[in-house]
Amino acid sequence: MSPRDLLRNPCWQGEDLGHPLPDSTHAVSVALPRWRDVIAYEDNDPQCRSQLRAFYPRFALHPLVAEVARKALAMLPAGMASAGSSAWPYPNRAAAQLAQDHCHGVAPHASTQIVDQLGLAVLIANAEASPHAKAFWQHAGLGASSRRAAIGLSKEAAPAAGSADQAQALVIERLASIYRCDTQQLSLHPSGMAALHTALQLVTAMRPGRPTLQIGFPYVDVLKLPQVVFAGSELLLETSNAAVEAALDRIDPAAVIVELPSNPLLQCVDLATLARLAHARGIPVIADDTIGSCLNIDPLPYADLIFSSLTKSFAGRGDVLSGSLVVSPWSPWEQTFRDQRSITGFVALGDADVIALEQGSRDVQARVPQLNRHAQALAARLSNHPAVARVYYPDQCANFHSLLRPGAGHGCLLSFELKGGSDQAQAVYDALSVCKGPSLGTPFTLVCPYVLLAHYDELAWAEDCGVPAHLLRVSVGLEQPEELWQRFERALSR
Known part of the structure; x- marks a missing residue:
């Protein structure tokens, strides 16, 4: 039986609840087709x-x-696993440790x-340790992948000798x-968060015991990882130079962390000015370019460490968890970070x-510009629709434009609010005939009520930050723009 073609036959109705997105054993998203789901x-x-x-692999164990x-x-x-014990498979002992x-x-x-x-290192945690084991699994992103588990269970064959080395060399060359x-x-x-984990290890070795400072509304785990696993993190929503300077002087952080652009409001800090202010105080800058995409923006002249979730637009398949970390050649701490990386070591991406x-990213140079164009077209049409109150897309952000590569676009992600608020958002979400679930960068369009998924236990806080629970986030795919717009127009007209 062939996999479901999600561009033409999306998972959008109640009967599709729980379907893997994509239709693959190793899918990293799942269909949640109705608001009530x-x-x-x-x-x-x-x-x-x-x-x-x-499931998204960091939020729950893949089957x-x-x-x-x-x-x-x-x-x-007998007797070793007490009531409430849990097990957390890792790719090797170093990660489990x-x-x-x-x-x-x-x-x-x-x-x-x-x-x-089964060839994996499994952390067994008793009832007292289990919540902390779960938190580390989610925030650090170092857990065993579904492919590693499939090989251990003899459900898939291990790659041929040397094939992974060749694939890794190709991916590294592609990214370079x-x-x-x-x-x-x-x-x-093993994931974008694992790449951030390594970045935090590097800055912690250089500035031990210091918290980090995150500027701009955060992706939940980019803030939670330093808060929970390292020495803490403070969030600064005010991005004026005066506010940033005051926070830098007060906190003296191990590093400043920014997302380029933020998720889900898709706003960008003035990275050049931020780097100048931080570097003047001996503080490195860590940037997440996942949403902007390394094909569209160039933060290397300013950020010292750039991490990315390759799971998203780079891989473009939605069925492989992976991440990258770049040490900027312009960083004043370049050699320090490179030396420390070799000493500290890191958990490598698995062979399979x-x-x-490598297979998924072969067409990245052609696919990302296409996603850019499709997202730009949908953002423009949503902006002109009478039911839409506001569209968030980086094409209106001057700070994002300052990082653009020549001829590049603004990424595949946009968000929008409806004039009817939550009730209208629920009706439109349920009626949208596109795939609905978490993640982004897939070839098929993917919509979710992002704030509910990422901040369900802190919705009032998110609202106070200017991010309403009824906001809809759209990862625009490769569907024909006119045909995709017709799907949105039908839902918006309900």
């Missing part, structure tokens, strides 16, 4: 959860990874152990060509995953 998912409704055939976890618990000697160290740092008297199971840097500046990681990443 999103609420049920966030409320951990067992009826909803039981229908899900995929194959969960199978490894169950086997690891079952193999423990990081998770174990975190658990012991937060809960010193909790019980954990690392066991080998886009970033216009040396291949030695780049490293690949790097092969999938």
Whole structure:
């Protein structure tokens, strides 16, 4: 049976709840086709959860990874797995040890152990340690991938010897060509958050014990990772020079973290000025260019470390979790970071995953400009629709424009609010005949009520930050723009 063609036959109706997006064993998104499905998912409704055939891999264990976890618990000697114990498979002992160290740092008297199971290192956490093990799994992004689990379970074959090395070299060369840097500046990681984890290790080694400062409304885990796993982080929403300087002087952070642009409001800081202010105080800048895309923007002259979720537009398939970290050749700490990276080491992207990443990114130079054009067209038409109150897209952001590469576009992501507020947003969401679920950068259009998914337990806080719960976020795909607009127009007219 061939996979479902999600461009022409999207998962958008109630009967599609739980369908993997894409229609693949290793999908990183899942269909939540109705507003009430999103609420049920966030409320951990067992009826909803039981229908899900995929999850975003950092937020829950992929079914194959969960199978490894169950086997690891079952193999423990009698009495070793107490009530409330959990299992968390990692690709190797080094990654599992990081998770174990975190658990012991937060809960010193909790019980954990690392066991080998099916070629993976599995952290076993008792009831006291389990919440901290779960938090580390989500925020750090270092867990075993579904492909590693499938190989361990003998459900998929391991790659042929040497094929992964060749694929990794091709991906690194591809990225180096886009970033216009040396291949030695780049490293690949199991996820975008794993790349940030390595970046935080590097700045922490240079400025130990210091919190970070995040500027602009945050992607939830970009803020949570330094807050939960490292020495803390403070959020600054005011981006004026005076506010930034005051925060830098007051906090003296290990690093400043920015997203280019922010998610989901798609606004960009003045990176050149921010870097000048931070560097004058001996503070490095970490930038996330996932949404803007390395093909569209060039932060290297200003940011010292650039991390990206390659899962999104670079891979372009929605079925491989991966990330990259670039040490800027213009950074005053370039050699320090490169030396420290070799000392600290990092968890590498798995062989099967790097092969999938190489295959998916072969057309990235042609695909991203197409996504740019399609998103620009949809943003323009939404802006002119009488039911739409506001559209968020980086084409109106001067700071984003200052980072644009020649002839580049503004990315595949946009957000919009409706004049009818939450009630209208629910009606439009339910009626939209496109795939609906988390993630972005897929070849098929993907819509979600982003704030509900990312900030469900802090909706009032998000509202106070100017980010309403009824906002709809759209990752625009490769559908023909006119045909895609007809789908949106039908939903908006309800």
